[in-house]
Amino acid sequence: MAIVLGVDIGSAASKGIALNDQGTLGSYECPSGGDFKLTAERIKKELLSQAGKSENDISRTVATGYGSNRVTFADEVKPDIVCIAKGISSLLPSVRTVIDVGDLYTKVLRIDGNGSVHNFLLSGKCAGGSGRILQVIAKVLHVRVEEIGELSLKSKKRVEFNTGCAVFAESEAISRLSQEVKKEDLLAGIHRALAAQIDSLTERMGVEQDMAMVGGGARDAGLVQAFKEIRGHDILVPEKPHMIAALGAAIIAMENLGIPQ
Amino acid sequence: MNDKQTSLFNTIENYYKDYGVRAKELAREGKKFIGYVCSFVPLEIITAAGCIPFRVRGNIYEPISKGDTLLETIVCPYYRSVFDLSVKGKYDFLSGLVIPHGCDSMVRSYSAWMYSLPYSYFHFLNIPTVCVESSFEFFNAELNTFRKSMEKFAGKAITEEDLAKAIRVHNENRDKVRNLYEFRKANPPLISGTELTMALTVGSSLPIGESNDLFDQILVEIRRREKSPLKKGPRLLMDGACLDNIELIKLVEELGGNVVADTICNGARDYFPRTDEGENPIDALGRRYLDKINCPKTYRENKTGTFEGDMASRFGDIGAYAKEFGIEGAILYIYKYCDPFGFEVPARKAYYQSIHVPLLHLEDVYSAGTIGQLRTRIQAFLEMIG
Numbered sequence: 001m002a003i004v005l006g007v008d009i010g011s012a013a014s015k016g017i018a019l020n021d022q023g024t025l026g027s028y029e030c031p032s033g034g035d036f037k038l039t040a041e042r043i044k045k046e047l048l049s050q051a052g053k054s055e056n057d058i059s060r061t062v063a064t065g066y067g068s069n070r071v072t073f074a075d076e077v078k079p080d081i082v083c084i085a086k087g088i089s090s091l092l093p094s095v096r097t098v099i100d101v102g103d104l105y106t107k108v109l110r111i112d113g114n115g116s117v118h119n120f121l122l123s124g125k126c127a128g129g130s131g132r133i134l135q136v137i138a139k140v141l142h143v144r145v146e147e148i149g150e151l152s153l154k155s156k157k158r159v160e161f162n163t164g165c166a167v168f169a170e171s172e173a174i175s176r177l178s179q180e181v182k183k184e185d186l187l188a189g190i191h192r193a194l195a196a197q198i199d200s201l202t203e204r205m206g207v208e209q210d211m212a213m214v215g216g217g218a219r220d221a222g223l224v225q226a227f228k229e230i231r232g233h234d235i236l237v238p239e240k241p242h243m244i245a246a247l248g249a250a251i252i253a254m255e256n257l258g259i260p261q
Numbered sequence: 262m263n264d265k266q267t268s269l270f271n272t273i274e275n276y277y278k279d280y281g282v283r284a285k286e287l288a289r290e291g292k293k294f295i296g297y298v299c300s301f302v303p304l305e306i307i308t309a310a311g312c313i314p315f316r317v318r319g320n321i322y323e324p325i326s327k328g329d330t331l332l333e334t335i336v337c338p339y340y341r342s343v344f345d346l347s348v349k350g351k352y353d354f355l356s357g358l359v360i361p362h363g364c365d366s367m368v369r370s371y372s373a374w375m376y377s378l379p380y381s382y383f384h385f386l387n388i389p390t391v392c393v394e395s396s397f398e399f400f401n402a403e404l405n406t407f408r409k410s411m412e413k414f415a416g417k418a419i420t421e422e423d424l425a426k427a428i429r430v431h432n433e434n435r436d437k438v439r440n441l442y443e444f445r446k447a448n449p450p451l452i453s454g455t456e457l458t459m460a461l462t463v464g465s466s467l468p469i470g471e472s473n474d475l476f477d478q479i480l481v482e483i484r485r486r487e488k489s490p491l492k493k494g495p496r497l498l499m500d501g502a503c504l505d506n507i508e509l510i511k512l513v514e515e516l517g518g519n520v521v522a523d524t525i526c527n528g529a530r531d532y533f534p535r536t537d538e539g540e541n542p543i544d545a546l547g548r549r550y551l552d553k554i555n556c557p558k559t560y561r562e563n564k565t566g567t568f569e570g571d572m573a574s575r576f577g578d579i580g581a582y583a584k585e586f587g588i589e590g591a592i593l594y595i596y597k598y599c600d601p602f603g604f605e606v607p608a609r610k611a612y613y614q615s616i617h618v619p620l621l622h623l624e625d626v627y628s629a630g631t632i633g634q635l636r637t638r639i640q641a642f643l644e645m646i647g
Contacts, residue, residue, distance in 0.1 A: 066637075081641035105637075117645045119619075122638060 002059040003051055004257065006250025007043055007074065008083070008243075009036050009067030012103035012135070013216055015246040016043035018051045021259050026050030027243060036067035044073065060257055062249040066104055078252055080245045081109060081120050087248030088212055089115030091238045096208035099198060099227075099235075100244075101131045101217025106198050108205040115248070121205045127166040129197040131217035136170050137190050141183050145220075152187035152222025159189035169193065187222060195226035202231075212236040214244040266482045270456065273475070276463040277507075281352065283467055284315050288354040292468075293415070296355040296380075298343055299363035299503075300531045300554055301388050303404060303546050305431050307359070308469055309423040310411040316465035316527070317352055318505040319343040321629045331377050336366040337598040338627035339503060344370065348377050357382025357414060359407075362390070363558055364601050382414045391560050392552055401547045408543070424542035430469050431536065437476035438464075438532040441483070445521040446586060448496065449489035452479075454510040454520025456490065461527050462505055491519050495646050496587050498618075499523040500579065500609070501594035502602055509594060509625075512632060518643050522586035524579060530554060557601040569615065576612040583618050590619045590646040592639070597626050619646045 003025055008015045010032055018026035026047040033039050040063070048054065063071035064083040071077070084100050089111065098109040106123040123129035138145040159181055161169060173186055194217075202211075211233070217223055218241035228235050238244060254260075276283060284294050293312045297304070304314040319342030328345025336344075346352065357380045360371050368385075375383050387403050389396035412419050438461065444451040460479055464472040494517040499510060503526035510520045523529050534553035537545040551559070555578055563571040573580070582588065593609055595602045606622060613620040621642040625631055 079637070079641040079644050082644050117641070120641060120645070 002057050003053055004059055004250055004253035005044065005047055005061040006083070006246045006248065006253060007040055007061060007063045007068075007071050008065040008080065008246035008249060009040060009063065009071060010103060010216075010245075011066045012132075013242065014039045014043060014065070014067070015243050016047050017243060017246045017250045018047040018053075019250045019254060020051075021254075025053070027240070027246075029242065032067060036070035037072060039067075040071040040073070060253040062253040062256070064245050064249045075253070076256070078249060081107060081117055083245040083248030083252065084214060085109055085111040085117045085248065086115040086251050087244035087246075088214060088238065089113065090247065090251055091244075092210070092212055092236050094210045095212040095236060097202070097205070097211040099202060099211065099213045099218075100215040101198065101213065101223065102215045103131050103135070105130050106201060106215075106217070108198075108202050110205060110208060115251075119205065121201055123197070123201055129194070129201060130166075131194075131215065131220075133166040133169055133190060133194055134217060134220055134223070136166055137173055137187065140170055140173050140177070141186065143183065148187050149219070149221035149223065151184045152191050152220075153184075153225060155182070155184040155188035157182075157185050158192060159185045161189045161193040188226070191220070191222040191226040192230075194223060195230050198227060199230045209233070210236055212238065214238065214241040216242045218242070266486070269478055269482055273456075273460050273463050273479075276466065277459045280318060280462075281315070281354065281466055283471070284313070285354045287313070287468065288356075293356040294354060295382065295411075296347075296352055296358040297361075298340070298358075299361050299367065300526045300556065301361035301363050301550055301558075302359045302386060303407070303550055304469075305424060305427040305536065305542075305546060306404065306408050306411055306419065308427040308431065309408075309419045310415040311417060312356070312411070312415060313468045314465075315352075315355060316462075316505070317343050317347060317355075317358075318462065319627055320346055321506050321508060321627055324628075332370055332373050335598060336370060337364075337596045339505075339596050339599075340364075340366050340370070342627045344374065347374070353379060355380050357384070359384045359386060361386040362388045363556075364599070366598075366600075384410050388558075389551065390558065391562070393562070396551060397544075397547050400551050401543050404543050404546055421542060424546075425538070428536045428538055428542055428545065430473070432538065434464070434469055434473050434476065435532045435535055437473060437480060440480055441476065442522075442529070442586075444483050444486075447489065448587065449491045449493040449519050450496075450521050451486050451489055452483050453490045453514055454497075454499070454523075455507050455514055458504065458507050458510050458528070461532070462507070465527060492517065494519045495643055496521045496589045498579070498582055498586070498588045498591040499525055499528070499594065500591050501525055502596065502599060503527060504594065508629060508632065509592075509635065512636060513592065513639055513643075516636070516639055516643055517647070518590075518639070522582045522588055524555070524582070526556075529578075529582065530556060557605045568611075572608060572612045572615065576609060579609075579612065579618075580616045583616060588618055590621070590642065592642070593620055593622045595622070595624050597624055 003020045006017045014032045015029045028046040061074045063074035064080045068077045100107040108121045110119045294315045295307045295312045296317045307314040325345045497518045536549040
């Protein structure tokens with residue numbers, strides 16, 4: 001049977017998923033880089049190779065994300081908010097509030113059980129409240145962004161950050177480092193500050209349970225833990241939270257073809 | 262569009278892009294243009310004095326530079342842009358400028374305008390922030406002061422007949438705009454939001470007679486139209502302060518929305534309220550500018566004692582437009598640092614919720630650089646309500 005592709009070109013990372021009526025045939029992610037068109041081609045090639053299919057087997061491609069209009073082979077472009085709702089509903093149908101922590105924005109979505117968006121809110125126009133700060137801080141501390149979550153959980157004495165601004169946080173982190181503060185305590189502070197900003201956005205949107213966190217930021221155990229502590233309730237995180245928009249795009253492609261999921 | 266329509270809209274576009282080109286021409290011939298920056302300036306008094314009101318506007322493509330050396334950046338970016346263009350000489354053909362108490366930024370910056378611009382006439386018009394009996398008494402006295410000040414500048418007396426005539430011709434202008442809005446009711450609308458906003462923006466840069474002629478021509482052309490310039494899409498209301506550029510509405514329409522109603526200053530807020538004719542003209546102007554213009558700048562007492570009643574009296578026009586124009590969603594577009602609108606956001610949101618109209622709230626700076634960020638939000642909103 002032919003396959004469909006969901007391609008999500010984000011401002012930092014790009015993701016792709018290949019589906020058919022049997023399930024997932026391929027999944028791939030890479031940095032978005034400076035040429036979104038080339039990145040999209042690379043994702044397509046990789047997905048086809050994983051699925052053992054050729055270009056002619058692709059029945060439909062739906063693109064989403066910041067660079068979606070550069071996915072020149074896409075049949076349709078969908079806003080990422082719509083794809084996120086679709087993707088999370090397919091995995092966790094009880095979810096009604098979704099927090100997507102991306103590199104460019106953090107988004108809060110209110111959705112129904114069918115994956116339709118009822119309302120949404122995005123973080124501000126600057127990087128404050130977005131996942132960008134996680135990359136910034138990893139660079140300052142010379143640790144890999146994948147490691148900061150576990151490191152943060154080891155903290156015994158969290159540093160209090162007074163700013164939600166990514167740029168100020170960077171300079172504040174550097175000045176704290178000079179005071180010999182431990183990396184994990186610094187990270188725990190950054191996670192707490194970001195979680196507080198996300199919480200404020202969430203409250204403005206209004207909450208209905210269950211709540212899930214997705215996007216690259218949700219891979220960071222330190223951030224998820226800090227957010228759980230502030231919220232005081234459980235937060236669901238799907239297995240590959242950063243792939244949700246790509247998955248949603250692929251599901252929309254399947255639905256377009258009239259194939260039920 | 263046929264050739265005639267194309268040529269009419271090309272003229273409008275040229276006037277829009279080279280804003281003030283016609284005024285410059287007429288100023289060279291000796292006509293006196295008086296600039297204004299907010300809907301609260303009684304244009305009728307300027308017209309009655311034999312001068313021509315001209316709405317000064319900003320430019321979202323022009324980075325604010327010189328203006329920021331003379332005005333602090335705590336002021337809303339729209340107002341800063343207007344000021345910046347002015348101090349860079351864009352409106353040097355003006356003979357004067359009137360600034361009303363439309364918001365705190367206008368009051369506080371009045372002296373900066375006076376010191377920085379070469380015009381020979383300046384006037385500050387105090388507008389009460391409340392709307393009770395004593396406010397009208399005060400405001401009428403203010404209107405008479407403005408009238409005297411214009412008389413002195415123009416070197417002629419403004420008679421009651423002059424005022425009545427000016428009221429008539431400005432009402433005609435508003436009636437024509439109201440007629441243009443009628444064409445927005447078709448689904449899809451027969452005139453796009455982009456076309457209308459461009460035409461209204463241009464209209465406020467022309468002498469009132471020429472503006473009336475222009476709107477007449479547009480009415481003739483639109484009546485002949487058989488097909489909408491837009492594809493059918495979600496019918497939207499644009500809510501907010503002054504949108505004197507087409508970019509946001511154009512973006513919404515490019516993404517598939519139909520902008521068919523608004524509350525904006527160079528739209529319904531300005532053009533829908535008429536001045537009553539056949540009575541004391543100053544009384545009539547007082548009522549129009551103080552009571553009939555619905556702007557968050559004016560505090561209106563909650564006479565109902567309930568939150569819902571207050572919402573209905575402050576935002577009832579939105580609900581009425583929603584019904585009249587068949588609205589399916591609204592965009593509340595607020596400039597950063599706009600205090601009058603900023604404070605109202607939660608109440609407006611509550612009102613939209615109560616009338617079941619989905620709302621997208623956008624806070625923006627007055628710059629073309631943010632179009633990409635707006636696109637993300639608008640796309641998702643249209644998809645959500647579509």
